[in-house]
Amino acid sequence: MSEHPLVQAYLADLDRALVGSDPREHQDTLDAVREHLEEALGEEPTSDDVRRVxxxxxxxxxxxxxxTPVVVPPAVTVLPAAPAPGRADPGALVALVASLVAVLTLFLSxxxxxxxxxxxxVVAILRVRRPSGRSTLAWSALVVSGTTLVLSTxxxxxLIAVGDSSPEPGPVHSEPAAER
Known part of the structure; x- marks a missing residue:
């Protein structure tokens, strides 16, 4: 029965028509139709019998x-808010200013x-890692702050190693003056 060309064509068409249905129900429907055709057609059906069934x-x-159709939830894409064009990223700007202040205080303290x-x-790293924060300003803050951190360390x-190398005076001993 299932070897009849009309049955094979019908099952192939049904398989294509069920593409948008639930996968389990898709297979169950194909199996049920196949079983019904086997019962209704018997061993050697004629083409007229197949057409009638x-x-x-x-x-x-x-x-x-x-x-039941497959329910595909809509894809929700949440994009991080990017700074408006022409406006600087405030976090990267703060990091860059803090880096520059650190450079200025480097030799003072x-x-x-x-x-x-x-x-x-840390602020510069956080700004660079953000998808919308890969700006020149954030990278500049990262480079300046990293370099300043290494130099200040x-x-x-x-300064700690050198310390104060002036000799410390020891206890003062007064010796009696020799009489003359």
Whole structure:
């Protein structure tokens, strides 16, 4: 029965018509129609028998219309808000200003420049990692703050290592003056 060309064509059309239906129901419908055809047609049906049984089943579109369609949730794409064109990213701007202040305080007090450069570096990294924050300003803040952090750390370590190398006076011993 299933080898009859009309049955094969009908099942292939039905399979195509069921493409938009629930996958489990798609297979169940095909199996049910195939089983019905086997029972209704027997072992060696004539072409007229096949046409009569297929006409009784109805069109493949009518069968497919009775199945549950696949519900595909709409794709929701949330894009991060990008700064308006021509306007600077305020976070990157703050990081760059903090980096520049750290550069200015570098030689006055590297111990103030270190935490300032560290904060600027963290803010710059966060701004660069944002999809909308890959601006020249954010990258500039990253480079300046990273360089300042390295330089201020090296300068601070040198100041600690060198320290105050002037000799400390020891206890004063007074010796009695020799009589003359």
């Amino acid at each position: 297929l006409a009784g089943l109805g069109s493949v579109d009518a069968i497919a219309a009775g199945t 590297p111990f103030v420049a270190i935490p300032l450069a560290l904060v600027a570096l 090296v300068l601070g370590l040198l």
